[in-house]
Structure formats: structure tokens, C-alpha cells
């Protein structure tokens with residue numbers, strides 16, 4: 001999977017941006033969150049209550065940029081057990097509206113927080129937990 005540092009400008013799939021799709025309007029800065037990869041360190045910690053549940057909900061309610069392929073979790077995908085059903089994978093992103101910005105995160109971000117202790121940027125977590133689908 002492609003690595004991007006947290007809070008850097010989103011560039012991954014901007015050519016494929018559909019201005020008619022639900023989500024942030026054109027002209028709003030979109031920042032990366034949760035684009036992790038093996039061999040890159042990332043912030044770890046205990047997430048605030050409700051974060052994992054809300055991120056999971058957002059994979060249905062805030063879904064964007066559906067692709068034909070799948071992203072596999074870079075840590076779980078290397079295990080032999082990853083071939084069984086239920087392996088962590090994602091094929092889309094979620095978009096979260098923050099204060100004057102929007103965040104683009106891979107669908108797997110909920111899994112990263114839950115299974116790999118990833119602690120997203122504070123401003124991203126605040127945007128998630130103040131969304132209308134917050135747990």
C-alpha cells in the first residue's frame with residue numbers, strides 16, 4: 001500500500017475526484033491520515049472511546065474513491081493466515097470533514113487503530129468523533 005505521512009496534502013487519487021459525489025466541496029484542502037506501511041514508524045497509543053466504532057461506521061457512511069483492487073493490511077497480509085476469509089482488506093477510502101479541511105484515510109484505518117495501536121492525528125480524531133455518525 002502507498003505510504004503518506006499524516007497531514008500531508010492528499011495526492012493519491014485526486015485525478016479521480018468526482019465533484020458530484022457526496023463529501024467535501026472542491027477547493028477544500030484534503031489531508032492524508034492513516035496511510036501506513038511496513039518499515040515506517042507511526043504514532044501509537046490508546047484511542048479515545050468510540051473512535052474505532054465510528055471509523056468502522058464511516059466505511060459505510062463516508063465511503064469514497066472506490067477502487068477495483070484491494071489494499072491488504074501490510075502487517076496482516078504477510079501472515080500465512082491472511083488467506084482465510086475475513087483478512088483485513090480495503091478497497092476504498094473514507095472522507096472526514098474537519099475545520100476548514102477534509103481528511104482522506106484508507107478504509108483500513110479502523111483496523112490499524114484497533115489491531116496495530118495506530119493513533120491518528122488529534123485533529124483527525126476530533127473530526128471523526130464530532131461527526132454525525134460518531135458512536
Ligand SMILES: [Zn+2]
Pocket residue numbers: 073074075076077088111115116
Ligand atoms: Zn493488520
